Amino acid sequence: MPDPLIVDLSRLQFALTAMYHFLFVPLTLGLSILIAMMETVYVMTGKPIWREMTKFWGVLFGINFALGVATGITMEFQFGMNWAFYSHYVGDVFGAPLAIEGLMAFFLEATFVGLFFFGWDRLKPVTHMTVTWLMALGTNFSALWILIANGWMQNPVGSAFNPDTMRMEVTDFMAVLFNPVAQAKFVHTVSAGYVTGAVFVLGISAFYMLRGRHMQLAKRSFAIAAAFGVASTLSVIVLGDESGYAITDHQKMKLAAMEAMWETEEAPASFTIIGLPDMEARETHLAIHVPWVMGLIGTRSFDTQIPGIYDLVDHAEDRIRNGLYAWDALEAIKADRASPAAREQFAQYQDDLGYAKLLLKYTEDPMAATEEQIRAAAWDTVPHVPSLFFTFRVMVLSGVLLLGLFVAALWMISREDPLPRWLLHLSVWSIPVPWIAMEIGWFVAEFGRQPWVIEGVLPTFLAASNLTLLDIAITITGFTLVYGILAVIEVRLMLAAISKGPAVVDAIDDLVPGMGEGGNRTPALTPAE
Template sequence: MIDPTVVNLSRLQFALTALYHFQFVPLTLGLSFILAAMETVYVITGKQIYKDMTLFWGKLFGINFAIGVATGLTMEFEFGTNWSMYSHFVGDVFGTPLAIEGLMAFFMESTFVGLMFFGWDRLSKPAHLAVTYIVALASNLSALWILIANGFMQDPAGARFDPTTMRMQFKSFSALVFSPDAQAKFVHTSIAGYVSGAMFVMGISAYYLLRKQHREFAARSFRIAALFGLISTLAVVTLGDALGRMDDLLQPTKLAAMEGLWHSAKGPAAPWKLFALPDDAKQRDAFSIGIPYVLTPLVAHEWNTTIPGIYALERAAKAKTVSGIKAIIALKSFGASHDPAALAAFRKHENDMGYGFLAQRYAPDQNLSAITPALLPAVLAKTARASIPNVFVEFWSFRIMVGLGVAFIVVFAFGAYYSLKNELEKHPLVMKAAMLAIPLPILACEFGWVTAENGRQPWTVYGWLPTFQSASSHGIGYMIFSLVGFVLLYSLFIAAELYLMFKYARLGPGEHAVQPKPLPVPARPVFGQPGYANKPWQ
């Protein structure tokens, strides 16, 4: 068993590096397609202002892209350094989409980013537009393969445990790629990035309009961003609903924690909790306000479906734990003797193996064979309780994300309406709201990530491998040193991003360009003066 402090520090370090990195990803996803849209208009209309828009927003995209790459490279190495047991258990499956992401998406993106920035005078208009679209496509392909890897952690489709190697092995590559959880998360996350990019462009454009600067440039940028953002936000809400339905089917513990559902919801009158203060220790709400007749149709898309609550899920977890203990004991026996009877016993209980691993934490000396009938009820109760994620964190991270999404619809809708009517400058409140909202979509993305990953706990691979068994056996001193180092380094990256973004946004389009100084023209020498070569042919 790995020191729990090391496990917690490993989780904290990965969470911080992921949260730092994920501040840059949404802008990359969103700005890439906004650039493609602006350049498309430029190629169709030939109007210089749309090229200026593409160049200016492209500069801000480039700053964000470069720093995003720097913060993301370390994360893949963390799986090997800090999560070696996890990497051993699922490396054959999990490593494949990560490798494809690096070879197919990241390298393609990096290559064509260079062509996008430096190919304006070397490529034809259609060719350069194609390059910009390839950059946007590659950015989203990168997100696709990362989320396929993450989808495997949420729902390990396409793999099967091999008791001989003690590893998850490929069963179906197509099942891994087309996992419903992975595909739903990819679309939801990508479009959330479009919302972030749209709010970024709209907010900075509003800043120019409020200051009466670059008015035509800002008005056109604002309109494109507002329309793009409104469509994207509506799509995010719709796809978020589909993702919630996926959680209901695949991760009922996540859904129960997300809704603060202690008791099973029966019938159409079940209330959806608008506000609550979940108490994880007492497993009840200290206070709650609900809206009746909303939860069941919202989650199940039906009126009479029963949605299991935490108490019911804990009872089910106890039964799975009994089966999982038998699986681990049979697996240990098979490893020692390769007895076919032991293998058959393991296969019978194989799907509950993860609960056996989870129970090891509460067994005497982590030995499941040492659990006596007298100790079994206590082990089952602790394991069942541990199978539920932190309800307070899950409940509120989900609601903050949803609340921000609703606010974005309002801001984008008013922005698009007044922009299309050419009355935007008559409504400074809308422009100020757009400015203040610039960081909020990224904050919503962060809370969405917390909702997804906290809801998966206590597993690194849902239902198969507990988090406390996945970390590397480092010392506490090493973990503290590396954690502090990452925090300082990534804070410098964010400071650099903010400095550069503020600098070039304030300068505005065109004003930051350094014009080459003309070379001095030497005076023409006059006949008879020094410097004039007195030759017949002159």
């Protein structure tokens, strides 16, 4: 088993790189759809202002897209460098969606990004609009396959452990593809990305209106962002409910921790608005409850219970004991691969093998574990309740506040001209909110799965590579420095483009002939040439 400090540092490194990469992903998702909508209006109306809007927001999209690609590549290498046993153990399953994402989604996205930027004066308007929509589709496809892979980590369906190869293998790829947890995560995450794009466009447009610059572009962009933002935020809320319903079925401990629900309540369970979860006392102090709400959200019924943490720990203890039968059978198979009795016993208890592996934290031989070690391992299945409890509520509150902002913006853009300055200032200051909410959302999703890297299959402390402390220190330092430099570059480029406004398009036109508003700037070739 790897050194616990190495495991923690490997988790820290992956968290840093993943959270940094995800600064770019949601904006890419949201801007791609908004740009496609703007160009569609341009093609339908023929008004040049919509073309100018498409190209301006497209420049910001391009900067963000480039940084997203640069930071995303390193994450896949970490599976081999920092999580070697994870890659060996589940690579046959986890690697398939990642490969498809690269071959299908990323190549599609990258191809049409190039056509979007270089095809303005080489493609007919309708053709270029189609390219823009395909670019947006590729962006969403990319998110789909990544979230299928992540959804399998949360709910490992369509796969089984093969005692002959000692690895997880695909048994039903369609089950992996249509995993309900993955599908719920996809629509919820993509909708949140749309909200991010809408807030970004809304805030930058408000900034221009406060400065009295580029008013035609700003007002139209503000209006389309407000309308798109209302629809997207409502989608996030509705699809968040669907995600919560999926968690109820497949990750009961995560849900109980998010709600700080220590005891199983009478159905339907109440929702805790606020409280003070106490991990040592294993109770929640000063809790304020709303009757029935959690039961309706989590089970969509009035008579289905949501189990509390104590009952789930008891259930985990039972699974650990069952997992010991699987462990014992697996050892017998290693000694005699033809043993029918051992294979029959393993087949009966193989779903609980991962729970037996939790005991490796306490003993080299799980079969020699004491009752105290089994109970301690069962309590290890409880993530840190206060962290999940509070971050989940910050995420929900952020969504509600953004919905209020979009509704107010849409209402006032249709009734008042000029818009009140307080609304414009609020729009500018709200730009960071969706990023905060999305980063917190990923924290809830990933930290809430602990102690599992694959839910119920592989504990996190077994998945890491056997590296040295120096190895991890060097890579964390390197990533921090490189990503810090990239952050400075990203911010400077974005601020420079925003400062220039639509003029940034003309500046790019001067560098890239053929992108200009006035037709193809490349000199025509004569027949002799």
